Amino acid sequence: MKCNILHESPNRLRVHLHCARMSLHEADLLEYYLRSVDGVTEVTVYDRTQDAVVRYTGQRSAVIGALASFSFAKAEAMELVPEHTSRALNREFEDKLAMTVMRRIFSKLFLPAPITTAMALYRSVKYIREGLTALWHGELSVAVLDATAVTVSMVRGDFSTAGSVMFMLRLGEILEEWTHKKSVADLAGAMSLNVDKVWLQRGDTEVLVPIGDVQLGDRMLVRTGSLIPLDGQVVSGEAMVNQASITGESMPVVKRPGSPVYAGTVAEEGQCVVEVQKVQGSGRYDRIVRMIEESEKLKSTTEDKAARLADRLVPYTLGGTVLTYLLTRNVTKMLAVLMVDFSCALKLSMPIAVLSAMRECSSYHISVKGGRFLEAVAQADTVVFDKTGTLTYAVPTVQDVVPFGGHDAQEMLRLAACLEEHYPHSMATAVVEEAKRRGLSHEEYHSQVQYIVAHGISSMVNGEKTLIGSAHFVFEDEGCTIPAGEQERFDALPTQYSHLYLCLAGQLAAVICIHDPLRAEAKDAIRALHDCGIRKVVMMTGDNRRTAACVAEEVGVDEFHAEVLPEDKADFIRRERSAGHTVIMIGDGVNDSPALSEADAGIAISTGAAIAREISDITITSEDLFQLVTLRRISQSLMDRIHRNYRFIVGFNLGLILLGVAGILPPTTSALLHNASTLGISLKSMTDLLPEPEAAATVPERSGE
Known part of the structure; x- marks a missing residue:
């Protein structure tokens, strides 16, 4: 596609694409296409102006070449864009914020007082109704404070203050909803499936096929430790399935013939055959979103305490309002107390701080x-x-295959790969990859395999019981023995490697030495x-x-x-x-x-x-253990931020109340400062906890380099 370079600096390009308009989906196509280019580290696409900003560390020519060869049809065919992105969600709330602010500015500058008064009366109905509903249910919540502040302002004829309060409340609602939905969407995306292939039962054999080739009615094999990639129904076998990612249930559920299973759940124990009833795109994302929204996991203990504290402070705020009026008989001073409360800031800034930290974690993978x-x-x-x-x-390699009992090393490796290819473990993968590297094909010639967690695999080959696994499993649990006269060879096995023991008919047949660096x-x-x-x-x-x-x-x-x-x-x-x-x-x-x-x-x-x-x-x-250090520092910084927010909210709002009671600040100014501080601390809570230099410092130089 034709494009112009609008601006260029070292390792950064801003380009403009020549297209009539760009939809949100086309913007996603361009973004994920450029992200797939080697050396590109960050891409930002502006669909309204058809511009893109690309940051890269590789060759400039690679980025230019990718842009020159780009087309929306080509990017669509590459299937790079995930099923759900946050672009449409962000646009929805950006528009809500912009419209709310523009309506406020327009009404303040151009509309006469009678019309703004009517608008304030109309908008107050929502807050008054919510306050009355809370009282009807016996709750003294923030909604009661909001309704009281709006009502008292309008009773006094101060419709300007009432309008300002409702405007700030509306901004807070939009920001809270936006941050929450964005965080939920990010979490759901992170929990989405990453399964490329699946084992299908075809007659008496098992076939590994790409998941995109699976059709309705196909029979899929699920074994211990396997993630179930598609919805279906169990037709044979039995398994304990963990459904926490879908239903939130902490205990695994028994699945027998006739039981439904869902994409994204995991077989903890056992194995079964599942008839596929829904192929990819069957709604797992939406189920995850619902589960996350209902899950208490979104709340930290500190966040939950802040929310409870906010509710407990409401009666004190109301009591302080009444006490101020009784002592001063001054409605203005009473309103100064009523216009300021601790609850809004506590309930808004704490969840935003936590969800923003979760978003920041995702940027570090x-x-x-x-x-x-x-x-x-x-x-x-x-x-x-x-x-x-x-x-x-996670990628150990086979260093040697030591045969015992006169067996051939190549044949033993072939047999081991045939058994191990069914199970998702790094040791198993090493055996399969070594067989592939040596050009050893390993057709299915064993009977049903059984995986014993943390021990190994048991099967039958040519009528003989075949075992592969740990020394504890084959020698102690299963009672296998070392062939006569070969104890010395066994004792001489290299200790620097991990060992997998393959036994046939109760005797050791081979030891596979695996280097696990x-x-x-x-x-x-x-x-x-x-x-x-x-x-x-x-x-x-x-x-x-x-x-x-x-x-x-x-x-x-x-x-x-x-x-x-x-x-x-x-x-x-x-x-x-x-x-x-x-x-x-x-x-x-x-x-x-x-x-x-x-x-x-x-x-x-x-x-x-x-x-x-x-x-x-x-x-x-990421495969870098320093991500643990980054996680620790983000977590510690989050706790520091929450405690700072708490101290600021209590101190600042208490100061506003005292200044109002003293008659130094009028109610309108108190309301403005209170709501502005709530918005300000919430926006601050959305910023990254680790500045880039500090983030880079979480990965110190490796020793010995």
Whole structure:
């Protein structure tokens, strides 16, 4: 598409597209198209002027080339734009704000007094009705104060003050609704599905197909730890399904033949076959929005206390108003008290501060499901890490396959890949990828596989029981043995690797040695967490003690626990919380799910298992552990902001009341200053907590670089 460069500075372009007009959807197409260009870091599209501002770190020629080849049809075909964006929502509330302000200016400048009086009387009906409704239900709420202030002003004939009060209240309502809906939309988008392929049952075989190719009536296989990507009905099997992301239920629900299952839920245990009843775009987003809007997770404890305090202060404000009149017999001084209350600012600025912090987290690729979890992160003194896929990279690699009992290493790897490809775990992925790298095809020649959480996989191959998993699983639980005369080879296995044990008919057939390298930033990230006030960092892993000890020493954790089961992790967190500690758990696998649920704030790495992401309270979509430090600093800054807001609101409004009672400030001025301060502190609460230089400082230089 033809475009002109309007302005250019280092790593920044402002361009104008030559098109008659640009719809909101076309603006989204352009924005997400440019975001997909390598090196582009930020894109802002202005649909009204057909302009776009592009910031980049890569080659200028790549951005220019992308603009030259752009077309709306091409971008539409690339399917880059998510199902829901916030552009239309922002436009709706921008227009509401602009129209409200312009109507106010027009009426003040051009309309005669009789007309503005009539308009004030008409608009007051809403506030008076809400106040009377609250009284009818026995509630002394902010609505009563608003109605009283408007009514008293109009009874005195001060319609200008009444109009000003209602104008400020309307602005506050728009801002509150806008911020809330925007935050809900962002959260719903963060919780949307990210599933590319699905296993389908075709006759006696299983086929992995792109999710876009799934048709109504297809039969989809769901196993332990799998996210259910489409709505359907169970036709065989049985599974415990976690539906928290849809219904808010904390306990998993049993799904048997005939039971409905919903897109976005996760199988915690068991497996089943689901007949697809709705393909993509079946309304999951809207269900998530409703769930979030109804969920108490949006409120932190501090925010909830502020809301309750605001309601408790209303009777005192009314009492102060009456007392002022009784002592002074001065209606003007009485109104000065009535026009100022603490409730509006408390109820508006606190939620905005929390929701704005959640929005800021998303800009750092951190998805937070509720304000209370930010509060928990700010207060945390203990952090528990899983090892595999968390302190180590989520992409371990197979270093060696050591055969036993005369088996062929290639054949054993082929068999292991055939079993492991069904399960979402980094170790399983490593085995599958190594088989692929060696060109080993692994057709389905086993019977139904069974996944035992935190242990391994059991199946039947050519009539023989086949197991793959941990040493505890195959040797202790299943009683497998090492072939005669090969104990020495077994004892000589390299200790620097993690091991997967493959057994056939009760005997060890192969050991797959997996290199699970530590994240480059792990040591420095843990040191930074200590610097942020974390008292104790703990590593818990199901790996053997020797490997765990080496990792613990290298990364600098305060203590470690090896060869633990999922329930051991959860028990440890439960004990820490009982001792009065606030605990964060960071994990990525199916076996981390109980611990993630038990912690004050469960944090999942996005590259991990679906069930970990769904159960967690916070998801880190970046693979850099320093995002934990950023999250901690945002959380601490949020708590500081909330406390500053509280002190300012109480101090400033108390000062206005005292000045009004003293006769220094008239009611109109008190109302103006009160509402202006409420709006000002709310707008301030919408700003970022971490300035760019400070945000950059959250990622210190890596040691040894």
